[in-house]
Amino acid sequence: MSSAFQLNGVTCRFRDLVAVDGVSLSIDEGEQVAFIGPSGSGKTTLIRVLNTTLLPDEGELSILGEPVADHGVAALRLLRARIGTMPQHLGLVENLTAIQNVILGRGGTRSTLRSVRDLLLPDSADAEKIHQLLDRVGIEDKLYTQVAKLSGGQKQRVAIARALFQEPEILLADEPVSAVDPARARDTVKLLTELSGEHGFTLCVSLHHVELAKEFFPRLIGLRAGKIVFDSAPDSLTQSELDGLYELSDEEMMTDA
Amino acid sequence: MITTPGKFGRRRWVVLGIGLLFFLCAKDLGLTPAGLIPPDETRWERTGEFFKAALSPAFDYEDANVPDDADPIWIKGLKGVFLTLKFAFGAMSLAIPAALVMGFFGSSSWWPEPRGRLLAALLNAIYFSTRFLMSLLRSIHELIWALLILSAFGVSPLAGMIALALPFSGTLGKVFSELIDEETREAANALRAIGHRPVQTFLVGTLPAALPNLITYSFYRFECALRSSAVLGFVGIETIGLYIELSHEEFYYREVWTYFYLLLALIIVVDFWGAGIRKRLNSNSGGCRT
Numbered sequence: 001m002s003s004a005f006q007l008n009g010v011t012c013r014f015r016d017l018v019a020v021d022g023v024s025l026s027i028d029e030g031e032q033v034a035f036i037g038p039s040g041s042g043k044t045t046l047i048r049v050l051n052t053t054l055l056p057d058e059g060e061l062s063i064l065g066e067p068v069a070d071h072g073v074a075a076l077r078l079l080r081a082r083i084g085t086m087p088q089h090l091g092l093v094e095n096l097t098a099i100q101n102v103i104l105g106r107g108g109t110r111s112t113l114r115s116v117r118d119l120l121l122p123d124s125a126d127a128e129k130i131h132q133l134l135d136r137v138g139i140e141d142k143l144y145t146q147v148a149k150l151s152g153g154q155k156q157r158v159a160i161a162r163a164l165f166q167e168p169e170i171l172l173a174d175e176p177v178s179a180v181d182p183a184r185a186r187d188t189v190k191l192l193t194e195l196s197g198e199h200g201f202t203l204c205v206s207l208h209h210v211e212l213a214k215e216f217f218p219r220l221i222g223l224r225a226g227k228i229v230f231d232s233a234p235d236s237l238t239q240s241e242l243d244g245l246y247e248l249s250d251e252e253m254m255t256d257a
Numbered sequence: 258m259i260t261t262p263g264k265f266g267r268r269r270w271v272v273l274g275i276g277l278l279f280f281l282c283a284k285d286l287g288l289t290p291a292g293l294i295p296p297d298e299t300r301w302e303r304t305g306e307f308f309k310a311a312l313s314p315a316f317d318y319e320d321a322n323v324p325d326d327a328d329p330i331w332i333k334g335l336k337g338v339f340l341t342l343k344f345a346f347g348a349m350s351l352a353i354p355a356a357l358v359m360g361f362f363g364s365s366s367w368w369p370e371p372r373g374r375l376l377a378a379l380l381n382a383i384y385f386s387t388r389f390l391m392s393l394l395r396s397i398h399e400l401i402w403a404l405l406i407l408s409a410f411g412v413s414p415l416a417g418m419i420a421l422a423l424p425f426s427g428t429l430g431k432v433f434s435e436l437i438d439e440e441t442r443e444a445a446n447a448l449r450a451i452g453h454r455p456v457q458t459f460l461v462g463t464l465p466a467a468l469p470n471l472i473t474y475s476f477y478r479f480e481c482a483l484r485s486s487a488v489l490g491f492v493g494i495e496t497i498g499l500y501i502e503l504s505h506e507e508f509y510y511r512e513v514w515t516y517f518y519l520l521l522a523l524i525i526v527v528d529f530w531g532a533g534i535r536k537r538l539n540s541n542s543g544g545c546r547t
Contacts, residue, residue: 053450073369081452091447093466104461108452115453115461166451 002065004029004170004202005050010059012045012226019045021226022059027204029064029169032196034213035206037223038246043206044088046223047174050204051085052076064169081108084168084201088175090159094148098139098158101147102130105165133161137191153184160188164195170202171195178208185209189216210242303508310510314518319509330512334519337497342523344414344489344496345482348421352482353475355426360433360471362387366445367459388434394427399485403492417494421485425478432474440467469538476531483527487520 005027012020020042027033035043048054049061052068061068063079071079084105092101096119103118103126110118118126127143134140137157142150147158156176163171173192177185189205193216196203207213213220214234222230222245230241282288295301318330328336361367368380403420410416445462449455453462490498497520504512 051450053446077452077454079452080450083451085447085450087443087447087450089443091443091445091450093444093462095469096465100465104448104453105451107448107457107461112454112457112460115457119461119465168451 002029003027003062004031004064005204006060006062007049008060010049010056010061012049012054013057018226020049020056023226023228024059025221025228025231027202029202030196030200031219032193032203032217033205033219033221034217035204035221035223036208036210036213036245037229039208040225041223041245042226043223044174045226047085047172047204047206050170051083051172052080053085077108081166082169084163084166084171086159086163086171086173086176088178090155092147092155092158092162095146097144097146098134098142098150098161099127099130099144101158102133102161102165105162106167108166130161130165133164134158136164136195137161153180153188156180156188160191160195164199167199168201170204173203173205175206175208177212186212186215193217306508307510307513310514313511314514315509315511316515319504319512320507330515331519333500334497334516337495337500337516338519338523341483341486341490341496341498341520344418344421344486344494345479347414347418348425348486349475349479349482351418351422352425352429352478355422356429356433359387359391359426359430360437361459363391363430363434364437366438366440366442366463367455369455370449388431391427391430391434395424395431396427397424399424400488400492403489403494407492407494412493414494417486417489421482421489425482425485429475429478433471436470436474437463437467473535473538476534480524480527480531483524 003026005025007023007025010020010023010025011018023046035046037043045054049056050063052063052071055061055068064082066075066079068076068079093104099122100119103122104115106126107115107118122130131140131143134143134157137160139150139154139157139161142154142158147155150158156179171192176192177188180188189207189209189212192203192205195201205213205217214237218233220230220232220234220237221228222241224245229245230237232241295304315330318327327333362383365380365384369376372380399421402423403417406416406420440463442463444466445458448458448462486494486496487498487501490496490500491502493499497516501513501516501520504510504516
């Protein structure tokens with residue numbers, strides 16, 4: 001099986017802060033992986049490295065078999081079009097309708113003019129496809145509703161549909177359940193893993209929720225202070241490993257206070 | 258919040274300084290309260306007449322020489338109001354597309370990321386020269402633009418419209434570019450992360466997000482254009498302002514008030530219309546329905 005991601009000693013710094021610290025990691029195509037760890041552990045930075053919006057300061061990164069360091073702007077753009085990203089705050093255009101937001105999912109492989117036309121006069125084939133996708137995520141009646149008028153959970157469905165319409169080989173989701181209630185959080189994580197199975201895309205999700213991660217993901221990667229502290233299946237994960245993830249070190253307690 | 262003595266002291270000095278500056282200016286300009294007292298008896302009478310005429314606006318011409326087959330005064334006034342409206346509308350139709358173009362080049366949210374040193378220098382040059390052009394356009398008042406353009410091209414509706422459109426495009430463009438740059442980048446970042454080009458992101462993400470604000474502001478400027486277009490009557494452009502000016506010259510104050518009231522009615526109608534549009538845009542928390 002070929003690999004979706006191959007990281008070798010990847011490090012990212014923001015001035016003095018080392019957000020991702022020498023991470024080496026391999027994720028195969030079709031895998032479902034959850035990154036867990038406390039806030040500030042480097043989950044969001046790692047997601048940004050994986051979608052190439054943040055390039056590593058050190059180390060090697062290959063995505064879908066392509067070494068990213070060799071890529072120019074255009075090649076990087078084409079690579080990004082193969083990777084779906086659901087940012088933590090979804091990144092929807094609030095005053096456009098659901099269909100308009102979803103159709104933008106394919107903008108990475110379409111021309112600028114085509115994208116403008118997509119907003120104004122969507123193809124009937126695209127509209128049909130988007131209707132099916134919204135049906136799959138459970139909001140088929142919201143096709144022409146402005147996103148601003150949708151609930152938090154419904155907005156999330158629009159963002160998922162946008163990612164699906166992109167037909168990505170990999171889907172990254174950064175804290176997809178941070179803004180919804182627990183019952184809906186479970187539904188969302190379940191939906192994402194199901195869709196990954198149906199469409200065959202690699203799924204990488206960063207999660208605060210250890211229980212959800214253990215329930216739905218066959219592989220959990222624990223991050224703390226930018227480093228991987230464990231990488232294992234949920235059953236072989238020990239309580240002490242989990243405790244170690246969230247327990248504050250003396251030094252962190254000092255900085256927190 | 259803690260107010261430190263130092264901060265309070267500085268604020269007090271600023272207020273004192275502004276007060277002092279006012280008195281210095283007033284002294285320099287020869288400002289006295291007596292400046293509003295008319296210099297002789299006839300002026301007193303005229304002032305009285307002018308305000309008395311407010312209570313009895315003319316329903317017929319005060320000028321006896323107006324031919325019998327001329328339009329009644331209120332028809333003439335209404336026509337003047339519509340000319341004012343058409344004029345403002347025409348000027349805005351020229352100003353808004355120009356402002357959109359300048360607003361684009363005067364904003365930075367469409368810039369590619371990352372950019373090389375050469376590209377960054379080029380983008381900065383475009384950015385600053387556009388902002389300079391917009392400042393130049395709006396630093397000159399529409400009345401001065403009108404005097405400049407009319408003296409060059411003669412009194413024509415198009416010349417007047419351009420005189421109005423020039424400073425308005427500068428102001429609109431400046432505010433457009435700022436509204437665009439103030440838009441949150443979350444949606445734009447999300448689109449760039451899935452391979453959208455920078456300009457594509459601008460057109461399908463940032464611009465649609467900013468559009469309700471742009472529309473609201475354009476409408477406010479349209480109201481300003483109405484008042485300015487009336488004022489352009491004073492330099493000879495045929496709007497309600499021209500009728501006001503001509504009647505005023507002949508001391509037909511009751512006619513002046515008839516035109517004032519018609520202009521006021523127009524402003525009120527447009528104001529309500531604008532409030533309605535703003536309300537609709539807000540209730541959608543954005544407009545841009547396609």
